[in-house]
Amino acid sequence: KPILPVVIATWNHGIAANEAAMRIIAQGSKAIDAVEAGVKVTEADPDNLSVGYGGLPDRDGNVTLDACIMDEKGNAGSVSFLQHIKHPISVARKVMDETPHVMLSGAGALQFALQQGFKKENLLTDKAKKQWEEWKEKAEYKPIVNIENHDTIGLLAIDKHGDISGACTTSGLAYKMHGRVGDSPVIGAGMFVDNEVGGACATGLGEAVLKTLGAFLIVELMRQGLSPQEACEEGVRRITKKQGYQNFQIGYLALNKKGEHGAYSIQPGFNYALHQADTNELIDAPSFMKK
Numbered sequence: 001k002p003i004l005p006v007v008i009a010t011w012n013h014g015i016a017a018n019e020a021a022m023r024i025i026a027q028g029s030k031a032i033d034a035v036e037a038g039v040k041v042t043e044a045d046p047d048n049l050s051v052g053y054g055g056l057p058d059r060d061g062n063v064t065l066d067a068c069i070m071d072e073k074g075n076a077g078s079v080s081f082l083q084h085i086k087h088p089i090s091v092a093r094k095v096m097d098e099t100p101h102v103m104l105s106g107a108g109a110l111q112f113a114l115q116q117g118f119k120k121e122n123l124l125t126d127k128a129k130k131q132w133e134e135w136k137e138k139a140e141y142k143p144i145v146n147i148e149n150h151d152t153i154g155l156l157a158i159d160k161h162g163d164i165s166g167a168c169t170t171s172g173l174a175y176k177m178h179g180r181v182g183d184s185p186v187i188g189a190g191m192f193v194d195n196e197v198g199g200a201c202a203t204g205l206g207e208a209v210l211k212t213l214g215a216f217l218i219v220e221l222m223r224q225g226l227s228p229q230e231a232c233e234e235g236v237r238r239i240t241k242k243q244g245y246q247n248f249q250i251g252y253l254a255l256n257k258k259g260e261h262g263a264y265s266i267q268p269g270f271n272y273a274l275h276q277a278d279t280n281e282l283i284d285a286p287s288f289m290k291k
């Protein structure tokens with residue numbers, strides 16, 4: 001049953017992220033601060049091979065990052081194809097707060113980050129570099145279902161004031177083409193919130209989410225009266241009604257303003273962390289394909 005405040009996040013790294021986000025909310029702070037603090041935990045984790053520091057590089061060995069953030073007023077900020085900055089979500093927040101723009105990309109995003117006082121760092125850890133070197137022996141690029149190269153963190157939170165915000169951050173698909181941008185920094189694809197309705201976020205093969213504008217679609221379906229669960233299922237159906245979905249994963253989370261949530265994926269194996277009151281638990285999402 002729904003309990004407010006609530007924080008929900010993709011995958012098992014969502015547990016630690018939720019913890020950090022709920023700590024901020026418990027102090028009476030805003031959801032926007034909570035979502036940023038939450039996903040920063042994942043960004044800083046070198047053992048996570050798909051977000052921020054320690055993320056797997058593109059096929060040329062560069063770690064390139066995508067992130068976006070959105071608040072209860074409908075303000076949004078995003079960075080894509082950003083290199084050398086450990087906390088892309090905080091750069092996205094600065095784009096939202098300090099510029100008249102929504103998205104900054106590549107060298108321009110890096111320049112802005114440095115101007116804002118972020119430090120330039122090497123994000124390619126020895127562990128990620130070693131995996132990339134092994135991959136290079138065959139250099140086969142196949143998006144694989146549900147393994148570490150598909151675990152972006154998307155996080156949605158409703159604070160004590162009843163306001164919703166969201167954040168999403170990733171190093172994107174492992175061994176992608178240099179310059180490839182996924183769904184995660186695109187407002188309405190990887191994440192979207194509307195304080196009248198709720199929010200949604202996505203993980204998985206970004207191209208499929210981009211082509212269906214998944215998060216925006218799910219929020220609009222909730223606006224029309226679907227439950228968060230029904231909306232996630234319809235979001236997945238828009239993808240599975242086309243060819244080829246058997247070979248990749250998409251996972252959606254949705255949260256409405258009452259604090260009801262939904263989760264659905266194409267393949268079994270998607271899980272998410274839900275933090276309500278004193279419980280923060282990892283839950284397996286139902287899926288379109290069965291085991």
Ligand code: SD4
Pocket residue numbers: 050149150151152153170171172173181182183184202203204205206207
């Ligand atoms: C992307 N959606 O860049 C991201 C990757 C991802 O879990 O979600 N991994 O396509």
